[in-house]
Amino acid sequence: MLTTLAMAGYRSLRELIVPLGQLNVVTGANGSGKSSVYRALRLLAMTARGGVIPSLAREGGLQSTFWAGPERFSRAMLAGEAPVQGTRRHESVSLRLGFSSEQFGYAMDLGLAVPGATQFGLDPLIKLECIWSGPLWRPSALLVERRGATLRNRDEKGQWQTLPHPLASFDSMMTEFADPLSAPEMIALREQIRSWRFYDHFRTDADAPVRQPQIGTHTPVLSDDGADLAAALQTIREIGDAEALDIAIDDAFPGSHITLTQHAGRFGIEMRQHGLLRPLSAAELSDGTLRYLLLVAALLTPRPPELLVLNEPETSLHPDLLPALGRLIVQAATHSQVIVVSHASRLIAALEREPASRSIVLEKELGATRIREADHLVLPAWKWPAR
Structure with a gap:
C-alpha cells in the first residue's frame, strides 16, 4: 500500500505531500487542484509504460504543465502585504513526482534541455530517477539511481555498480532496464505500478x-x-x-x-x-444507468489491482445512486487501495463514514494547491533526492 504521494512543480501543485490510507477521498472546491492530483498520479503510472514524455506533450509540454507561480512565496506575500511577483530563480526548472510505501519509494525529476542543444529543446528530459528501500529517501537506502544517461545499482554486497546500459533522456529506467539478477527491486516496483488502474469519464x-x-x-x-x-x-x-x-x-x-x-x-x-x-x-x-453498470464491472473485478483510482465517478449519476456506489467502493477497498477524486457531497459523506477512509480536502492559496488545515495535520516525512 502506498503511504505517501509527492508532487512538485506540476500545474497548481507547487509542492504537495499527500498521506494515503486504504480508502482515500480527494475533494475540494472547483479549481482546488483535484484534477491536477489525478493527472500527476496518472503520469507516475506512465513511468512503467514508457509514456511520461508523450503524456506531457498531450498536455502542452512541460512549459504548459509546469507550476506558473513564483519559485517561493515570501512571508509578506502570504500575509497579503506584498504583491505576488517573480524573483531570481535559485533552482533549475523541475517537475518532480514520487511515492513511497513501507517497502519501496520512487521519485522522478524532469527538466528542460540546454537551449540550442537539440531541435527537441522543448521536450522534458528525465534528469533523475531513483528507487530506495523504506518510506523515506536517504543516501544509505538507495537501491537504484539514474542520473542523466547513467544507471547504477547496489550489488548483493551493497557496493555500487554502474550498469552497461546508457539511457536516452526521454526513456525511463523503469521500461529500459529489466535484469532480475542485478535489479530485482526495479522489476518488482514496475509490475506494481503496471497493476494500477484508472477510470474516468466512460463514454x-x-x-x-x-x-x-x-x-x-x-x-x-x-x-x-x-x-x-x-x-x-x-x-x-x-x-x-x-x-x-x-x-x-x-x-x-x-x-x-x-x-x-x-x-x-x-x-x-x-x-x-x-x-x-x-x-x-x-x-x-x-447514461446514468449504463455508467453505474460500468462502475460495477470496474469495482467487482475478479482481479483486484493494488491501486484503483476513480476520477469523479459520480458523473451522470442521479444523487440517489451515490449511496449504492459508495457501498461498492467500500467493498472494493477491502481488496485494493482506492483513491476517489470527487466533489459529490453525498458520495463523500458515504465514504467518510468508513473507519478506514482518509479525507484529503484541497484548497488554493495564492494559486498553489494545499491540503486544508495542513498545519494541524501530521503529514508524512518526505525528502526529494537532489539532482
Whole structure:
C-alpha cells in the first residue's frame, strides 16, 4: 500500500505531500487542484509504460504543465502585504513526482534541455530517477539511481555498480532496464505500478461502443473505455462474485436484474426493470444507468489491482445512486487501495463514514494547491533526492 504521494512543480501543485490510507477521498472546491492530483498520479503510472514524455506533450509540454507561480512565496506575500511577483530563480526548472510505501519509494525529476542543444529543446528530459528501500529517501537506502544517461545499482554486497546500459533522456529506467539478477527491486516496483488502474469519464453517448454488442472474450479487467462491459460482467458471473453483482444491481435499482446475451460471439446486455414487460438493451439504457453498470464491472473485478483510482465517478449519476456506489467502493477497498477524486457531497459523506477512509480536502492559496488545515495535520516525512 502506498503511504505517501509527492508532487512538485506540476500545474497548481507547487509542492504537495499527500498521506494515503486504504480508502482515500480527494475533494475540494472547483479549481482546488483535484484534477491536477489525478493527472500527476496518472503520469507516475506512465513511468512503467514508457509514456511520461508523450503524456506531457498531450498536455502542452512541460512549459504548459509546469507550476506558473513564483519559485517561493515570501512571508509578506502570504500575509497579503506584498504583491505576488517573480524573483531570481535559485533552482533549475523541475517537475518532480514520487511515492513511497513501507517497502519501496520512487521519485522522478524532469527538466528542460540546454537551449540550442537539440531541435527537441522543448521536450522534458528525465534528469533523475531513483528507487530506495523504506518510506523515506536517504543516501544509505538507495537501491537504484539514474542520473542523466547513467544507471547504477547496489550489488548483493551493497557496493555500487554502474550498469552497461546508457539511457536516452526521454526513456525511463523503469521500461529500459529489466535484469532480475542485478535489479530485482526495479522489476518488482514496475509490475506494481503496471497493476494500477484508472477510470474516468466512460463514454455513454448514443454512439458509444458500450451500447453496441461486442465480440466477447474472458475479461477479468474492464478496459479504460468500458467497451467490453458485457464480457466483463459475464466474467464476473462465471469466475467472480456473481452474488455481489446481483446485489449491486438490486441495491441501485430495486427489483431489477441484468442478463448477458451472446449471439455469434457478440455479447450484449439486457436489463429487466420492475414494471416493464420486456428487457431494455444497452442502447436503450440511460447514461446514468449504463455508467453505474460500468462502475460495477470496474469495482467487482475478479482481479483486484493494488491501486484503483476513480476520477469523479459520480458523473451522470442521479444523487440517489451515490449511496449504492459508495457501498461498492467500500467493498472494493477491502481488496485494493482506492483513491476517489470527487466533489459529490453525498458520495463523500458515504465514504467518510468508513473507519478506514482518509479525507484529503484541497484548497488554493495564492494559486498553489494545499491540503486544508495542513498545519494541524501530521503529514508524512518526505525528502526529494537532489539532482
